[in-house]
Amino acid sequence: MLATAVSALARSADPPGLCEAAAFRAARQTEVPVAVLQSLALTETGRSVGPELRPWPWTVNVAGEGHWFATRAEAERFASETLLSGQGNFDVGCFQINYRWHGAHFGSVREMFDPDANALYAARFLQTLDAGAEDWSRAAGAYHSAVAERARIYRARFDRIFANVGEEVPTSYLRASNGFPLLQPGATGSGGSVVPVGHGASLPLIGY
Numbered sequence: 001m002l003a004t005a006v007s008a009l010a011r012s013a014d015p016p017g018l019c020e021a022a023a024f025r026a027a028r029q030t031e032v033p034v035a036v037l038q039s040l041a042l043t044e045t046g047r048s049v050g051p052e053l054r055p056w057p058w059t060v061n062v063a064g065e066g067h068w069f070a071t072r073a074e075a076e077r078f079a080s081e082t083l084l085s086g087q088g089n090f091d092v093g094c095f096q097i098n099y100r101w102h103g104a105h106f107g108s109v110r111e112m113f114d115p116d117a118n119a120l121y122a123a124r125f126l127q128t129l130d131a132g133a134e135d136w137s138r139a140a141g142a143y144h145s146a147v148a149e150r151a152r153i154y155r156a157r158f159d160r161i162f163a164n165v166g167e168e169v170p171t172s173y174l175r176a177s178n179g180f181p182l183l184q185p186g187a188t189g190s191g192g193s194v195v196p197v198g199h200g201a202s203l204p205l206i207g208y
Helices: 002-013 015-030 035-047 072-084 098-107 107-115 116-130 136-144 146-162
Strands: 047-049 052-054 059-061 065-068 090-092
Touching: 015 035, 015 052, 015 116, 035 116, 035 136, 035 146, 059 072, 072 090, 072 107, 090 098, 090 107, 098 107, 098 116, 107 116, 116 136, 136 146
Parallel strands: none
Antiparallel strands: 047 052, 059 065, 059 090
16 A cells, blocks of 8 residues: 555656646646546647656647657756747647747746646636537647647547546645646736637637
């Protein structure tokens, strides 16, 4: 029993585990099914870690090219340099939140990399795309792109991953850690809305 608990705790502390734990906590706060968020993270940033496909928090996508970094510091430095170069259309973190469209909802690029902030924003944005229909596959496609063909291809990958994702929640994943004021329930952003009311699905989360 102790060995199992230690193993679960170690898993939650490795880079992929940070995304997985954040997905569980975001699911609890938003009622988006945890399997949906886990599948979304894997579709966005999944990479082979040993024999498994697992998400990676220190990922940046610029102009369709993914960059996976070993540490958060390296990823943040790359994102900051990209921004300083004049390129604001890039995606960061477990759920690949796009800076151009959604950066104003965070205090900084650094905050966007925080797995909990990244996951909670993704879950809430996904809810706006679901529009109450509970068709999470369709919402996932819209999360990726408003272009029908790109959304269709993305949905096919999401659906394959979703079919193999379980919903077991290790207790080590359930520690609340949302310390970001702009992401608290009922919080309002400090700037103008990046996604106009009623037009959420028209702006692709990853900028394609």
